[in-house]
Amino acid sequence: MPKTRAARAVLLGSILALCSLSSLSWASDKGKALYALCSSCHGFKGEGNEAVGAPVIDGLPEWYLITQLVKFKDGIRAGHPRDLYGHKMRPMARSLTEEDIKIVSAYVAARPKPAVKETVQGRIVDGEAKFQVCVACHGTKAEGNQNLGAPPLAGANDWYLLRQLKNFKGKVRGGDPTRDVFGGQMQGISAALDDDAMVNVVTYINSLK
Numbered sequence: 042m043p044k045t046r047a048a049r050a051v052l053l054g055s056i057l058a059l060c061s062l063s064s065l066s067w068a069s070d071k072g073k074a075l076y077a078l079c080s081s082c083h084g085f086k087g088e089g090n091e092a093v094g095a096p097v098i099d100g101l102p103e104w105y106l107i108t109q110l111v112k113f114k115d116g117i118r119a120g121h122p123r124d125l126y127g128h129k130m131r132p133m134a135r136s137l138t139e140e141d142i143k144i145v146s147a148y149v150a151a152r153p154k155p156a157v158k159e160t161v162q163g164r165i166v167d168g169e170a171k172f173q174v175c176v177a178c179h180g181t182k183a184e185g186n187q188n189l190g191a192p193p194l195a196g197a198n199d200w201y202l203l204r205q206l207k208n209f210k211g212k213v214r215g216g217d218p219t220r221d222v223f224g225g226q227m228q229g230i231s232a233a234l235d236d237d238a239m240v241n242v243v244t245y246i247n248s249l250k
């Protein structure tokens with residue numbers, strides 16, 4: 042045993058450091074194991090999978106991932122009977138504990154944003170004009186704004202963005218603003234867009250990557 046008080050303090054310090062290191066690596070091992078479940082639908086490079094309808098999630102902000110996973114778990118998102126794609130995601134979220142949600146969200150957020158394929162071709166100039174409404178919450182580069190609960194849209198799969206705009210408009214997502222305050226905010230916004238305007242605005246968002 043070390044004799045001096047200083048030597049004891051050093052020993053205690055290294056034991057504490059070792060403990061926190063091992064709990065850190067436990068969290069990232071757990072994050073990796075949980076992420077393996079996500080990959081089967083969201084794509085093995087995290088790039089999204091259109092056939093399954095699962096969008097890119099890698100590199101989304103941790104706060105947004107947590108919010109959405111909790112909403113899926115509680116049925117605030119994907120509670121609507123017509124939310125076919127949301128229903129594929131909901132059982133996964135329900136199987137996660139609150140602790141799992143925090144761990145996997147930190148893991149996913151720390152992964153680099155992958156490049157996504159563009160699949161939508163609209164009129165970019167018209168889209169830019171429509172996008173001026175979105176700037177207030179999503180930012181000029183569609184980078185998102187945590188204070189307003191608005192996620193980044195740049196770098197997302199265009200087919201996924203289109204589906205969400207249609208879901209908001211049809212009240213399939215955010216249809217109950219008493220339970221989903223942030224989702225409810227997209228209601229009026231999406232109602233003002235017809236199919237053509239949605240394609241154009243998403244084409245413009247593609248250019249912001």
Ligand code: HEC
Pocket residue numbers: 075076078079080081082083093094095096098106109110126127129130133145146149204
């Ligand atoms: C069985 C397939 C499946 C699995 C497994 C799955 N997801 Fe999903 N996920 C989906 C689908 C489909 C959507 C799109 C839902 C929609 O269109 O509203 C989605 C949407 C999401 C969203 C919303 C993204 C956004 O921009 O709002 C998040 C976050 C998410 N998934 C995280 C995860 C995580 C984390 C895991 C692993 C723990 C996971 N998912 C596993 C199918 C799956």
Ligand code: HEC
Pocket residue numbers: 108171172174175176177178179189190191192194197202203205206215223224226227230242
């Ligand atoms: C008043 C603020 C506000 C404005 C203006 C706004 N949004 Fe949103 N948007 C939000 C919030 C908040 C969310 C997150 C909803 C949630 O938590 O489910 C969101 C979510 C979205 C999503 C879903 C993203 C995902 O990953 O699932 C899309 C797509 C979207 N907005 C597109 C747009 C477009 C396009 C415009 C402009 C035409 C726009 N928004 C204008 C606040 C806004």
